[in-house]
Amino acid sequence: MKTRFVLIHTSHAGNVGAAARAMKTMGFDDLVLVAPRWPNVLRREETIQRASGALDVLQQARIVATLDEALDGISHLCATAMTPRDFGPPTRAPRAHFEGLLGRGFGEAGGAGRPATGETGIAFLFGSERFGMANEDVYRCHVALSIPTHPQFGSLNLAAAVQLIAYEWRQALGGFDVPARLPQAECADAAQLAGMLAHWQEALTAVGFLDPAAPKKLMPRLNQLFNRARPTVEEIHILRGVAKAMIQAARPKS
Structure with missing residues (x-):
């Protein structure tokens, strides 16, 4: 037309x-x-x-x-x-x-x-x-x-x-489609999420936030939080980098 x-x-x-x-x-x-x-x-x-x-x-x-x-x-x-x-x-x-x-x-x-x-x-x-x-x-x-x-x-x-x-x-x-800003990022799978949580458990223990003798429900709650958030693979890398920095900061200075 x-x-x-x-x-x-x-x-x-x-x-x-x-x-x-x-x-x-x-x-x-x-x-x-x-x-x-x-x-x-x-x-x-x-x-x-x-x-x-x-x-x-x-x-x-x-x-x-x-x-x-x-x-x-x-x-x-x-x-x-x-x-x-x-x-x-x-x-x-x-x-x-x-x-x-x-x-x-x-x-x-x-x-x-x-x-x-x-x-x-x-x-x-x-x-x-x-x-x-x-x-x-x-x-x-x-x-x-x-x-x-x-x-x-x-x-x-x-x-x-x-x-x-x-x-x-x-x-x-009919209009035009609104283009996506970026390609859809890949969400982390269960194994990647579990590895990140284990790393965070180690880091939280190192800084004294988590008491291994009385952990209560801290890690299961964090697990639920990240399940809802559905972090991407790149975000898992960032969170593991934070955990690594926490562990290094908690080590005694020689």
Whole structure:
């Protein structure tokens, strides 16, 4: 399914770069600029700096003169508007709209009221930084998406709005898995745990914490503690190193 982000009359070059970066982090790369302030905005230094690694998105981005040119291959138009209009498409929160849209089969053959032939695409339209979207552009859309914000301060930076819409749409499509920080460490087996506890028993005796004549239930309790903790092999090595240092510290100084 085609997903396109359309920036209309963008006036700040940095916002174009930041929008490209926001799109790439969510796996989108179709960016179209409609009559931006700077004809060379895709090559401006501020744009490139703010893109921060999303240069491929900028390289394939298109600049067009009219909104009509930006919407080829698109069947569902989403305006972005903070305040509802008294006329035009319904205003909805992105998450609720996407759930309903995909629930109606958008993107499948014949889904969402389109013919069974032809390509389905969705476009998210963003207006200029100062004035937002023009009414005539909002009126031609199927929905006006409004990001739920604090009622007394709903002003979002353009790139921040792109990031939020891109995130919500990606989540609706299935999202990405959160990568594990590190490979799962191997837990110590029973023999390794028993060897470490024997080493600790020797160390605790050496420092006078454990009385071999009256051990009570110290070692079984430690055994249960480490069973719950499920230490890794590397952690067993650390604990045995601590036990070794305790034994050495307890030896009489010559």
